[in-house]
Amino acid sequence: MELNERKTKILEAIIRNYLETGDPVGSRTLSRYLDIKLSPATIRNEMSDLEEMGYILQPHTSSGRIPSDKGYRFYVDSMMADREKEVSDMHDMVVEKAEELSGLLKQVAKLLADNTNYAALISSPQLHRNKLKFLQLSKVDDGNILAVIVVEGNIIKNKMIEVSEPMDDDTLLKLNLLLNTHLNGLSLEEINLGLITLIKERAGIHSDVIASVIDAVADAIRADEDLEIYTSGANNIFKYPELADNEKASSIISTFEEKNELGQLINESLAKDRDREDGEKTGIQVYIGNESPIESMKDCSVVTATYELGDNMKGMMSIIGPKRMDYEKVAHALKTLQEQLDTLYKK
Amino acid sequence: MELNERKTKILEAIIRNYLETGDPVGSRTLSRYLDIKLSPATIRNEMSDLEEMGYILQPHTSSGRIPSDKGYRFYVDSMMADREKEVSDMHDMVVEKAEELSGLLKQVAKLLADNTNYAALISSPQLHRNKLKFLQLSKVDDGNILAVIVVEGNIIKNKMIEVSEPMDDDTLLKLNLLLNTHLNGLSLEEINLGLITLIKERAGIHSDVIASVIDAVADAIRADEDLEIYTSGANNIFKYPELADNEKASSIISTFEEKNELGQLINESLAKDRDREDGEKTGIQVYIGNESPIESMKDCSVVTATYELGDNMKGMMSIIGPKRMDYEKVAHALKTLQEQLDTLYKK
DNA sequence: GTTAGCACTCGTTTAATTTGAGTGCTAATA
DNA sequence: TATTAGCACTCAAATTAAACGAGTGCTAAC
Numbered sequence: 001m002e003l004n005e006r007k008t009k010i011l012e013a014i015i016r017n018y019l020e021t022g023d024p025v026g027s028r029t030l031s032r033y034l035d036i037k038l039s040p041a042t043i044r045n046e047m048s049d050l051e052e053m054g055y056i057l058q059p060h061t062s063s064g065r066i067p068s069d070k071g072y073r074f075y076v077d078s079m080m081a082d083r084e085k086e087v088s089d090m091h092d093m094v095v096e097k098a099e100e101l102s103g104l105l106k107q108v109a110k111l112l113a114d115n116t117n118y119a120a121l122i123s124s125p126q127l128h129r130n131k132l133k134f135l136q137l138s139k140v141d142d143g144n145i146l147a148v149i150v151v152e153g154n155i156i157k158n159k160m161i162e163v164s165e166p167m168d169d170d171t172l173l174k175l176n177l178l179l180n181t182h183l184n185g186l187s188l189e190e191i192n193l194g195l196i197t198l199i200k201e202r203a204g205i206h207s208d209v210i211a212s213v214i215d216a217v218a219d220a221i222r223a224d225e226d227l228e229i230y231t232s233g234a235n236n237i238f239k240y241p242e243l244a245d246n247e248k249a250s251s252i253i254s255t256f257e258e259k260n261e262l263g264q265l266i267n268e269s270l271a272k273d274r275d276r277e278d279g280e281k282t283g284i285q286v287y288i289g290n291e292s293p294i295e296s297m298k299d300c301s302v303v304t305a306t307y308e309l310g311d312n313m314k315g316m317m318s319i320i321g322p323k324r325m326d327y328e329k330v331a332h333a334l335k336t337l338q339e340q341l342d343t344l345y346k347k
Numbered sequence: 348m349e350l351n352e353r354k355t356k357i358l359e360a361i362i363r364n365y366l367e368t369g370d371p372v373g374s375r376t377l378s379r380y381l382d383i384k385l386s387p388a389t390i391r392n393e394m395s396d397l398e399e400m401g402y403i404l405q406p407h408t409s410s411g412r413i414p415s416d417k418g419y420r421f422y423v424d425s426m427m428a429d430r431e432k433e434v435s436d437m438h439d440m441v442v443e444k445a446e447e448l449s450g451l452l453k454q455v456a457k458l459l460a461d462n463t464n465y466a467a468l469i470s471s472p473q474l475h476r477n478k479l480k481f482l483q484l485s486k487v488d489d490g491n492i493l494a495v496i497v498v499e500g501n502i503i504k505n506k507m508i509e510v511s512e513p514m515d516d517d518t519l520l521k522l523n524l525l526l527n528t529h530l531n532g533l534s535l536e537e538i539n540l541g542l543i544t545l546i547k548e549r550a551g552i553h554s555d556v557i558a559s560v561i562d563a564v565a566d567a568i569r570a571d572e573d574l575e576i577y578t579s580g581a582n583n584i585f586k587y588p589e590l591a592d593n594e595k596a597s598s599i600i601s602t603f604e605e606k607n608e609l610g611q612l613i614n615e616s617l618a619k620d621r622d623r624e625d626g627e628k629t630g631i632q633v634y635i636g637n638e639s640p641i642e643s644m645k646d647c648s649v650v651t652a653t654y655e656l657g658d659n660m661k662g663m664m665s666i667i668g669p670k671r672m673d674y675e676k677v678a679h680a681l682k683t684l685q686e687q688l689d690t691l692y693k694k
Numbered sequence: 695g696t697t698a699g700c701a702c703t704c705g706t707t708t709a710a711t712t713t714g715a716g717t718g719c720t721a722a723t724a
Numbered sequence: 725t726a727t728t729a730g731c732a733c734t735c736a737a738a739t740t741a742a743a744c745g746a747g748t749g750c751t752a753a754c
Contacts (some may be wrong), residue, residue, distance in 0.1 A: 004640055024747090026746060028746080028747075032571070036698095038696085039696070039697050040697090040747090042695085042696055042697070042698075044747085047748095047750080058747095060704065060705065061703055061747090061748070062702085062703045062704050062746075062747050063703095063705070063746075063747065063748090064747065064748095133488065134485065134488075138481070138483055140480060140497050141481075142720095144501065146481070146495065146497060148485070148495050148505070150493060154487070154507055156493065156505040158495070158503040158505065160501055182603065231604070232604065233604075234600065235598075235600045235601040238593050238596070244593050246591050249585070249593075249596065249643045250582045250585040251582075253581060253582045256577070256643045257579065257580075257581055334752095371715095371716090373715060373716050373717085374716075374717080375715080376715095385727085386727070387728090388728055389728070391716090391717070391718075392718095392727090394717095394719090405716095405717090406736090407734090407735065408716090408734060408735065409716050409733085410715075410716065410717090411715080411716065542723075593735095674713075
């Protein structure tokens with residue numbers, strides 16, 4: 001069977017109506033709602049076809065139809081195609097450049113959640129390539145030496161190293177020189193065991209300090225270490241009855257709180273984004289129901305977008321809501337913030 | 348009327364029973380549950396008295412009684428009095444010393460939540476007095492200077508400062524000297540406008556860099572800036588029907604997510620802890636229902652404990668659950684972690 | 695191809711009924 | 725005087741029954 005124009009119109013009407021009300025929609029309602037004049041009976045026939053084709057389904061015999069995952073998928077795809085649509089009832093979302101990255105990301109998550117009334121999350125940007133840019137040991141007091149490490153992208157890492165006896169300025173200077181000459185500009189792969197042993201040898205009695213420093217450097221460079229996730233508006237799910245029963249709500253909230261499962265979503269989304277042909281799309285992805293990589297979100301839709309923060313640092317943000325979420329509004333919100341973030345550190 | 352021994356026993360039996368089952372408890376049940384032999388009728392008379400005295404109440408005529416907030420308060424107070432009780436069914440809770448403070452605190456929050464099946468939170472420790480301990484500017488690359496600031500308690504703060512043109516090593520050295528001679532060892536109150544102006548004058552053309560540094564120093568020293576709150580197990584509240592309805596659950600979850608309201612709880616709890624006579628109690632507080640400073644937790648009980656991490660840095664942890672929570676288990680869990688944290692950095 | 699008509703389905707709503715745990719009061723008992 | 729048995733009463737919760745109504749599929753007429 002073919003999805004002709006009339007069927008398409010009816011399918012869209014069903015979905016639109018369901019998005020608005022959240023109730024299954026019947027033939028009589030559609031007959032009034034549609035711009036083409038058709039009797040309920042005719043529409044019933046078409047709906048019967050649409051159901052057979054898998055686009056809609058009945059929660060139970062003798063109730064209206066609701067979109068199936070396939071139906072949503074069709075709707076989202078065709079919606080994404082004509083992207084010029086303006087969404088009006090969105091507040092201005094302006095990101096203010098924050099002192100700290102974490103503050104900025106928290107701000108973005110909150111903006112997304114507050115403006116859409118769904119749950120939102122954003123990941124800290126992942127560095128593309130990590131090279132050591134700056135390394136310095138300083139004496140803080142007699143028992144402590146502070147290692148400051150800066151890697152590409154100006155990510156800063158500190159480590160306090162305890163020493164059993166005070167280290168004089170001269171030794172410190174030498175260690176600094178030693179570390180910098182050997183390590184500066186190197187990436188994780190390039191710092192191998194041979195090099196480490198060499199440095200330790202040269203450091204002589206201070207090799208234990210060096211070991212601590214190198215540990216810290218490895219930590220700083222390893223990307224997955226820094227993967228921070230900021231969430232906001234998880235409690236918004238209570239606004240949607242189909243997600244608000246204890247079982248579902250609990251598992252969604254718990255996923256949001258633990259955060260480790262969210263990592264999968266982020267990785268998958270970033271990977272997909274990397275694969276797509278350049279220039280083609282805007283980097284927005286939609287996971288409907290079971291399409292989502294996260295088990296506890298099988299009754300939700302997840303919309304993700306990647307962003308780029310200046311120096312090739314890519315991160316991901318996402319909105320999670322009921323399947324009948326307002327996809328246009330959500331996509332628009334994500335795009336807006338995407339653009340703002342992209343330009344924020346560009347200037 | 349007086350709370351004699353028999354009334355006390357009955358009251359305790361009511362509360363114990365209610366803690367176990369969560370159902371209102373009636374005279375017949377009590378008659379079986381009590382060790383002294385009394386007929387339901389007698390018990391009814393006593394219950395009637397207890398109700399008049401405000402220790403228990405009926406959800407509706409012709410149902411059993413449940414403890415009032417006053418009843419819980421009585422129970423908690425008398426329970427706290429004999430503190431030697433051993434709680435058996437608690438898993439071993441061992442905190443492993445973590446690299447980063449934030450990791451440690453997350454671990455503690457999770458331990459508390461997992462072991463008690465209630466929601467848990469822990470605040471980062473608040474410094475008692477904040478003095479600048481170490482300050483250093485370093486050149487990271489031509490366009491960026493990194494300021495590293497360490498304050499008492501080894502809290503480290505970084506700030507990247509952009510400069511329009513490269514700064515040579517000599518100038519940097521001079522600025523470092525200038526800042527250190529004037530600022531080292533000072534507290535927030537001592538860094539006044541006069542001093543700032545003086546330093547800026549001496550810095551000449553680099554006064555804008557100095558301004559940024561001093562901003563960062565102020566940030567680092569101000570205590571409330573660092574107040575981080577880590578939560579875990581918020582979704583545990585779904586395990587208790589009396590908290591699991593949408594309205595309540597939503598508001599509790601939202602408080603946990605926003606976190607800013609939790610600050611009040613932390614401050615109040617730390618303040619109360621400071622006020623108590625030394626050596627008297629263990630620093631554990633119980634807020635029952637409306638006693639809690641947080642509006643959204645009026646149907647919960649909140650148990651808080653302070654901890655001390657080495658250098659006079661005090662923080663607070665808390666467990667939030669239904670009023671009928673297992674107070675002994677919770678108090679025991681908090682004490683266990685309290686002791687572990689106290690010794691962790693003492694060694 | 696479209697539509698009106700009709701019998702049928704089935705979740706939802708409302709009301710009525712039953713059940714049962716629990717109470718207060720009174721009178722009998724120890 | 726304190727305790728207890730007995731009994732009528734209350735009321736939330738569970739159960740059952742009936743009515744409702746939105747919606748369907750099918751058939752026959754247009």
